[in-house]
Amino acid sequence: MSSEYSYDEEGQFFPFFIVTVAGLVTIPVTYSLLRKSTDLENTAPRIKSSFQPEHADLIDGHRRKQKRRERKHKRMIAALVGWAMIAYMVYLMSVTARSTPKIWNPYEILDVPMSATEKQIQSRYRKLSITLHPDKARPDPAKNETLESINEHWVEVIKAYKALTDEEIRNNYIQYGNPDGRQSTSFGIALPQFLVTEGNGKYILLVYGSLLGVLLPYFVGKWWYGSQKVTKEKVLVKSAGNMFKEYNERADRNNVVKILSSGAEFEEILHGHKADAGSGQLEKRILADGETTLYASGMTAKDRDRLQDIDDATRRKALALLWAYLGRVELDDKVLNDEKFEVAPTALALNEAFTTIALAYGFTQPVLSVYYTSQSIIQAMPPDSPPLLQLPSFTRTAVKKIEDAALSEARKHITIQSFMDIPESRRRDLVKDAGISTTAYDAAVTVAKQLPRLVIEKTFFKxxxxxxxxxxxLVQFVVKARFIPPGTPNVPAVKPSDLEDVDPDESDPKSRRELEAETKQHQVPLAHAPYFARDHSPRWHLFLADARQGKIAVPPFTFTTFDKPILDEAGKPTFNVQTLKMQFQAPPQPGEYKFQMHLVCDSYVGFDDKREVVMVIEEPSKAEEVESDDEISEPEEDTIAGQMAALKGNQPAKPKRRPARVEELSDSGSDTEEEDEEEGDSDTDTDTDTDEE
Incomplete structure (x- = not known):
């Protein structure tokens, strides 16, 4: 049996092939573009604020640039090209005239029904021979008939007659669709024949060679080497190595800022002449005398020495730009100001990667320093700055005057919540004396009353x-907390039932709506960070530390969403009690274990919580005693279960003597026997709630 290949010479099926191939690529790409983003920054609500910082156009420019990157223009172009190609192929399908091969049918040729008998077929053949035989038929010019066409048609009539009267030929037609038996196999290829003609072969080979030998290895190699250059935290491997080398178990926040400047990502931002351009002016500005700090940028003398000890021009400028951003220093140069806002998001990404390195060593101080550095970067504030700088229009000078007038004791700074607890009239006097206008103050208070401050109500182990x-x-450390924005009046009291953590009843079936309500998570508003050129969803880090050893006992659990609504439909706080849980294995020995609990928000300064918690580990025997009290008693001999036990050879327990009153009720025919039972305490919590420091 031979095989033949036929090509789509008329281009009838080539569009179908192109639509299929293009659809396999275009449809998934289009779906990825249209699918709603699940990133926290794209789904969270926003804090309402009318404040516009200086150089807001530069900050918004970087935000728009990031949005353009997230839109994935390459995918958009690929989708447009794909749909355009599909549309053109569909157009070709609609206008191309398609010819279908005619199937050889002997019944149709003889013009007899399929139910015709052999006698009817012979009669029909004789009639056709009178008019169609070449010796009798004459060509008709009006029908474009020729002698050759008459002969060919008569041959078809003879073949059809034999197919329907000869048993062997008829079997061939039934089995193979042809009176001559099995034919050669033909494979149709949905490619125009001009692509495979002899003259075009070298061009086709060139195209295939380019695709398979150049483009495919290039894109695969680019993807592979690109994936190997970055860590799972999406920073360059070189950057992670640089930060790993500079790790210090006593690193403070200022030292973390210096470590972040070692990131190789800054080489892409400050490439070429940018590494040196304006460096002298930049350092002069950040090292100028400050009004409330040693330097205008908030740097210390040690930070200045760290900066001047750096020989690499790119890293030195990156560190200087970071301090200019943190200190909100005006650089009087549009390019430098633009670079100042550009390095901040990169520094935050590096800081998140450095968190992984700090956690690997397990020391508490570096981990806290990294978390506090995140607050400084998002809020554009130097380390150890007063928290009031987070409020719009509050400058360092104004905050210094407010703190000098408001702090009656030797505290370092006043927090936003403490400031909002001051009576309204007193607050207005403080900000007026500090030079803040009434309009600016009202805008600041509006923002303060929207900040998501998480207040812990209770903590316990269970x-x-x-x-x-x-x-x-397997222990759970449970934190019950509520979001109470600073300055919120008339905060409702907590219901005692909301502070409990009841284990779910597996036997109690829940409706689909109830299950969806339990699994749905709710986000807090995006961080109010007018100087940070990115949208950022706040995160809360909860961990337990051993204060004596200065090491982390239970690694951090990070919370970005919560189980109950934080704001109602009108945007007002709900004061719902949120449940935060972290699970770990208890120590192997009984006793009291004291931990230092840290709850740190990565986006706001002064909203953190630190307190002592105690976990009591009981002897296993105590738990066994509780279990023995709850064991099911042996069946009594006068019950059905007791009789079944006796049949099995077990000795049932003697029936208990009922009280006389019960016997009297039974004798009188009463069927309402009642016994009072004491319910054991089902609370499995070891309360460790202490006062907030």
Whole structure:
């Protein structure tokens, strides 16, 4: 059996092939573009504020640039090209005349029905021979008939007659669709024949060679080497190595800023002449005398020495730009100001990667320093700055005057919540004396009353389904907290039931709506960070530390969403009690274990919580005693279960003597026997709630 290949010479099926191939690529790309983003920064609400910082156009420019990157223009172009190609192919399908091969049918040729008998077929053949035989038929010029066409038609009539009267030929037609038996196999290729003609072969080979030998290896290699250049935190491997080398277990916040400047990402921002352009002017501005600090940028003398000890021009300028951003220093140069806002998001990404390095060592101080540095970068504030600088229009000089007048004791700074707790009239007097206008003050208060301050109401340890925490059990540290923005009046009291953590009843079926309500998570508004050129969704880091050793006992659990609504439909606080849980294995020995709990928000300064918590590990025997009290008693002999036990050879327990009053009720025919039972305490929590420091 031979095989033949036929090409789509008329271009009838080539469009179908192109539509199929293009659709396999275009449809997934289009879906990825139209699919709603699940990134926290794209789904969270925003804090309402009319404040516009200086150089807001530069900050918004970087935000728009980031949005353009997120839109994935390459995918958009690929989708447009793909749909344009599909549309053109569909157009070709609609206008191309398609010819279908005619199937050889002997019944149709003889013009007899398929139910015709052999006698009817012979009669029909004789009639056709009178008019169609070449010796009798004459060509008709009006029908474009020729002698050759008459002969060919008569041959078809003879073949059809034999196919329907000869048993062997008829079987061939039935089995193979042809009176001559099995034919050669033909494969149709949906490619125009001009692509495979002899003259065009070298061009086709050139195209295939370019695709398979050049473009495919290039894109695969680019993807591979690109994936190997970055870590899972999306920073360059070189940057992670540089920060790893500079890690210090006693690193403070100022030192972390210097470590972040070692990121190789800054080489892409400050490439070429940008590494040196304006460096002298930049350092002069950040090292100028400050009004409330040693230097205008908030740097210390040690920070100045660290800067001047750097020989690499790119890193030195990156560090100077970071301090200019943190200190909100005006550089009097549009390019330098633009670079100042550009380095901040990169520094935050590096800071998140440095968190992983700090956690690997397990020391508390560097981890806290990294978290506090995140606050400084998002709010554009030097380390150890007064929290009031987060409010719009509050400058360092104004904050210094407010703190000097408001602080009656030797505290370092006043927090936003403490400031908002001051009576309204007193607050207005303070800001007026500090030189802040009434309009600016009102705008600042509006923002302050929207900030998501998480207030802890209760903390405790528990083991699911158990009354006590025993060695090596799976412990949950539960934090009950509410979002209470600073200055919120008439905060409702907490319901005691909301502070409990009841284990779910597996036997209680829940409706689909209830399950969806439990699994749905709610976000807080995006961080109010007018100087940070990115949208950022706040995160809360919860971990336990051993204060004596200065090491982390339970690694941080990060919370970005919460189980209950934070704001109602009108944007007002709901004061719902949120539940934060972290799970870990209990120590192997009984006793009291003291931990230092840290709850740190990565976006706001002064909203952190630190307190001592105590976990009590009981002896396993104590838990066994509780279990023995709850064991099911043996069946009594006068019950059905007791009789079944007796049949199995077990000795049932003797029936208990009922009280006389019960016997009297039974004798009188009463069927309302009641017994009072004491309910054991089902609270499995070990309360460790202490006063907030």
């Amino acid at each position: 083991v699911t389904g158990e009354k006590y925490v025993i060695p090596n059990s």
